[in-house]
């Protein structure tokens with residue numbers, strides 16, 4: 001699949017150059033790109049969200065680079081690494097050209113000193129694969145979409161010569177120049193997982209849910225828990241008691257201290273957080289939230305590619321082990337909007353997800369009643385909830401119904417009846433939900449009914465949002481459940497990124 005290029009400035013005007021061969025199992029080849037020098041092309045169709053290249057980087061210290069690299073051709077290929085060193089991508093990494101409408105995104109893996117390149121949409125055979133360099137370019141860009149892809153039969157013009165300095169991207173550019181997703185989701189990758197992240201550095205803002213009329217005094221009061229006193233005749237019965245707690249559904253995260261008491265020396269202090277006091281977030285937990293946000297973005301993109309509205313919701317496996325076991329959520333679950341394919345105005349992703357989680361938790365409760373060991377709950381993506389993983393097209397709503405009912409008749413067990421009565425496994429109790437767009441008022445209310453613990457969203461919906469924009473449902477007076485609302489912190493560049501990332505929806509659309 002070689003092609004020829006003429007007039008490369010690097011080689012003189014009349015030299016005919018052969019593009020280098022490249023062995024790559026992801027189906028990529030190097031070819032001369034119209035007006036851009038070499039570029040990376042697809043040999044075959046490549047699905048969206050495919051990891052196509054992992055390029056190791058060569059790192060130069062700032063001093064070494066200043067003295068030497070800067071004065072060489074390297075200067076056209078290097079960029080600033082997170083810690084101030086200069087990086088050169090090896091492999092195919094340095095050959096991806098720039099496009100305003102990139103079809104490849106990249107993430108920096110500082111731990112492995114590599115860059116990972118992933119397709120953002122389906123790629124057609126012979127299409128050029130491009131990334132977004134940023135807004136400050138040092139050359140006149142030819143966009144991939146404007147180029148005619150040829151097989152190299154005709155002569156091509158080579159724009160080799162506009163080489164300049166990628167390092168000219170300055171600090172503020174670095175945060176957003178083609179890496180907004182890195183910036184949004186990957187900046188907590190380093191550091192100790194147990195360290196708490198100061199409130200102002202969290203990647204999200206917690207919306208204040210305290211009703212205005214809560215008195216200052218109340219804010220300082222200690223949260224009260226109903227307490228049971230169990231008189232154990234012998235410490236060896238502690239395990240039996242904990243087992244009973246679990247079986248009876250009382251083993252919720254608020255009972256976590258009981259496990260600590262089991263092995264602790266008496267007396268033990270149990271200090272519940274103050275009412276309305278925000279929960280501290282460790283770096284590890286922030287990473288968990290970032291990963292969940294990445295997943296929901298991926299799910300929304302995939303939905304958009306299938307012709308649905310690009311809106312998705314995702315419930316990850318809970319961060320802490322206790323909640324994971326107590327909620328029996330051992331697999332994540334996601335859903336996307338199905339209004340278009342189902343021709344049903346109420347098939348919002350949140351409604352789809354609440355329903356799917358409810359069904360799954362109910363079914364896992366049933367299966368748990370057959371076996372005392374925690375059951376693995378299958379990942380159900382409402383986009384393709386078929387038990388047949390090879391099925392590609394999204395299932396229609398009736399198929400979703402069929403898939404869910406194909407789990408077989410489920411006679412409620414005594415255990416699940418107890419769970420249902422005490423609310424331990426009611427829909428989204430104790431779970432965290434991530435979504436791309438601020439839920440509309442209907443969905444915000446559905447979330448309230450679901451008893452979700454907390455909600456994170458990326459894009460506020462100024463004209464329709466029910467979690468802080470038009471109104472804030474969990475804050476309303478008289479509601480019988482409040483869930484925490486967290487809005488991802490987004491820089492000014494995000495609107496542009498949103499459009500590039502194909503997640504834009506009409507501002508009057510209910511998400």
Ligand SMILES: C[S@@+](CC[C@H](N)C(=O)[O-])C[C@H]1O[C@@H](n2cnc3c(N)ncnc32)[C@H](O)[C@@H]1O
Pocket residue numbers: 035036037038039076077094095096097098099139140141142143144159160161162163164
């Ligand atoms: C990192 S290199 C990319 C690989 C390069 N085409 C090569 O053959 O080595 C960056 C250089 O590619 C060229 N380039 C990348 N994207 C371009 C675009 N959209 N339009 C024109 N030239 C581009 C510019 O000359 C830029 O300095």
